[in-house]
Amino acid sequence: MLSRTFDWLATTLRLLGLTAALWVVACGPTCAQVSDDIVRLGLLLDMSGPYSNQTGEGSVVAARMAIEDFGETVLGKPVDLLVADHLNKSDLASSLAREWIDTRHLDAILDVNGTAPSLAVQDIVRSRNRIAIFASPAGNSDRRPNGS
Numbered sequence: 136m137l138s139r140t141f142d143w144l145a146t147t148l149r150l151l152g153l154t155a156a157l158w159v160v161a162c163g164p165t166c167a168q169v170s171d172d173i174v175r176l177g178l179l180l181d182m183s184g185p186y187s188n189q190t191g192e193g194s195v196v197a198a199r200m201a202i203e204d205f206g207e208t209v210l211g212k213p214v215d216l217l218v219a220d221h222l223n224k225s226d227l228a229s230s231l232a233r234e235w236i237d238t239r240h241l242d243a244i245l246d247v248n249g250t251a252p253s254l255a256v257q258d259i260v261r262s263r264n265r266i267a268i269f270a271s272p273a274g275n276s277d278r279r280p281n282g283s
Contacts, residue, residue, distance in 0.1 A: 169209075169210070169212060169242055171240050172212050173212060173213055173214075173215050173240070174209045174210075174212050174213070174214045174215065174242055175214075175215045175216075175217060175235075175239060175240055175241045175242050175243075176198070176202075176214065176215070176216055176217070176241070176242065176243050176244075176245055177216075177217040177218070177219070177231075177232075177235050177241050177243070177244045177245065178194055178195060178198055178216065178217070178218045178219070178244075178245055178246050179219055179221050179228055179231055179232060179244050179245075179246070179247045179252070179256060180194055180195070180218065180219070180220060180221065180246055180247075180248070181220065181221060181222070181223050181248055181249060181252075182220035183220055183222065184222060184223040185223060186223065186248045186249055189248060190246050190248045190270060194246050194270075195216075195218050198216055198218075198245070198246075199216065202214045202216060217235055217239065217241065219231050221247070221249075221252045223249050223251070223252060224251070224252065225251035225252050225254065225255035226255070227252075228247065228251075228252035228253075228255045228256050229252075229255035229256060229258070229259050232244055232255075232256045232259040232260065233259050236259065236260070236263050236265055237263075241265065242265065242266065243265060243266035243267065243268065244256055244260060244265065244266070244267045244268075245267075245268045245270070246268065246269075246270040247267065247269050247270070248269070248270055253269045256269075257269070
C-alpha cells in the first residue's frame with residue numbers, strides 16, 4: 136500500500152514539474168529562445184538502473200500526459216518530447232545533453248536524476264543557456280571548485 140502511494144506521489148510530482156517547465160517555457164524569458172518553432176523537451180532518465188523506479192517509464196507517461204493536458208502546444212508551437220536513458224553515467228548524460236541541445240535544438244532538459252549525471256548536465260545547460268529541472272539528484276554541487 137505504501138509503495139503504491141509513493142508511486143502515485145512521485146508520478147504526480149513529476150507531472151507537476153513538467154507542467155511547471157511548460158509554463159516556464161511559455162511565460163519566461165526564454166520565449167525568444169524557443170528553437171525552430173518547436174518546443175523540444177528532453178527527459179534524460181535512468182530507465183534501467185538503480186533510479187528507474189523513481190524516474191523511469193513513469194516519468195515518460197507523466198510527461199506525455201502533461202503535454203496532452205496542455206493541448207500539445209505552447210504559444211501555438213508544437214511540443215516535442217525526447218527521451219533517453221543515461222544509464223546513470225555522467226559521460227553519457229553530458230553527451231546526450233550536448234547532442235540534444237546542439238543538433239536537435241532542445242529547449243529544456245527535465246527529470247535528470249543521480250548526482251553524477253545531474254552535475255554533468257548542469258554544466259552543459261549552463262554553458263548553452265538552456266533550462267534544466269533536476270527532479271531527484273542524490274547530491275548537490277556545494278563542494279565543486281567553481282561552486283556551480
